[in-house]
Amino acid sequence: NAGVTQTPKFRVLKTGQSMTLLCAQDMNHEYMYWYRQDPGMGLRLIHYSVGEGTTAKGEVPDGYNVSRLKKQNFLLGLESAAPSQTSVYFCASSYDSRKFGGGVVRSNQPQHFGDGTRLSIL
Amino acid sequence: AQSVTQLDSHVSVSEGTPVLLRCNYSSSYSPSLFWYVQHPNKGLQLLLKYTSAATLVKGINGFEAEFKKSETSFHLTKPSAHMSDAAEYFCVVRDNYGQNFVFGPGTRLSVLP
Numbered sequence: 001n002a003g004v005t006q007t008p009k010f011r012v013l014k015t016g017q018s019m020t021l022l023c024a025q026d027m028n029h030e031y032m033y034w035y036r037q038d039p040g041m042g043l044r045l046i047h048y049s050v051g052e053g054t055t056a057k058g059e060v061p062d063g064y065n066v067s068r069l070k071k072q073n074f075l076l077g078l079e080s081a082a083p084s085q086t087s088v089y090f091c092a093s094s095y096d097s098r099k100f101g102g103g104v105v106r107s108n109q110p111q112h113f114g115d116g117t118r119l120s121i122l
Numbered sequence: 123a124q125s126v127t128q129l130d131s132h133v134s135v136s137e138g139t140p141v142l143l144r145c146n147y148s149s150s151y152s153p154s155l156f157w158y159v160q161h162p163n164k165g166l167q168l169l170l171k172y173t174s175a176a177t178l179v180k181g182i183n184g185f186e187a188e189f190k191k192s193e194t195s196f197h198l199t200k201p202s203a204h205m206s207d208a209a210e211y212f213c214v215v216r217d218n219y220g221q222n223f224v225f226g227p228g229t230r231l232s233v234l235p
Contacts, residue, residue, distance in 0.1 A: 031221065033222075033223075042212075042225055042226070042227045042228050043166075043212070043225045045222065048221070048222065050221055056221075058222075090165060090166065092166075094223075096221075108154045108171050108172065108173050108174075109154070109216075110154075110156050110168050110171050110214075111156075111166075111168075111214075111223055112168075113158075113165045113166040113167075114165055115164065115165040116164075116165050
C-alpha cells in the first residue's frame with residue numbers, strides 16, 4: 001500500500017526554469033493538497049483540490065499552478081522558478097469528511113502526507 | 123474560522139521525564155483534531171486523532187491527548203520521553219464540514235540525555 005507518493009524527491013533548478021511535481025495517491029481520496037514548508041514558517045497551503053477537475057487557491061498560490069485531471073493525481077507546476085520558491089514541498093490527501101456512506105458522516109478523517117520534495121532554485 | 127495555537131515553539135525535556143505539548147484551538151463547529159509528528163528531513167506522520175467517542179485519545183509511540191471542550195484544548199502528553207521522540211509536532215484542526223486543515227505553527231521537542 002503506497003499511500004501518497006511524491007516525485008521527484010530532490011531537484012535543483014536554475015532561476016527561470018520550469019518543472020512539475022507529481023503527487024499520486026492510491027486511497028481513493030477526494031481531497032488533495034500541496035503545501036510548502038520553510039524554516040520558521042510551518043506548513044503553508046499552496047493549492048488544493050476537492051475533486052477531479054477542480055482546484056482552488058490556498059494561502060500562497062502565486063507562482064504556482066496545479067491540475068487534477070485524474071482523481072489519484074495532483075500536479076504542482078512552477079512555470080518560471082524563482083529562488084524564493086526554494087522549499088520543501090509536501091503533498092497530502094484526505095477523504096471528504098462531508099460524504100455520506102450508509103447514512104454515516106465520515107468524520108475525523110486525517111490527511112495522509114507524502115515524504116516531500118526538496119527543491120532548490122539557484 | 124478555525125485557528126490553532128501551540129503555546130510553545132520549543133520544549134526541552136530530559137530522557138525519561140514527562141512530555142507536555144500544548145494546543146488550543148478555535149472552531150465554529152464540532153472539530154476534528156489531530157497531532158502529527160515530523161522527524162528531521164521526513165514527512166508528517168499521524169500520531170493520533172480525536173474522535174467524539176472518548177476525550178482521552180491514545181496514539182502511537184506512547185503518546186496520548188486529552189480533548190477538553192471547556193478549555194478548547196487538545197494537549198499532547200507522554201509519560202516518559204525517549205531520545206527518538208525529538209521531532210517537530212503539529213496540532214491540526216479540521217472543521218467536519220470544511221475542506222481544509224488548519225495547522226498550528228509547530229512545537230520542536232528536544233530530548234536531552
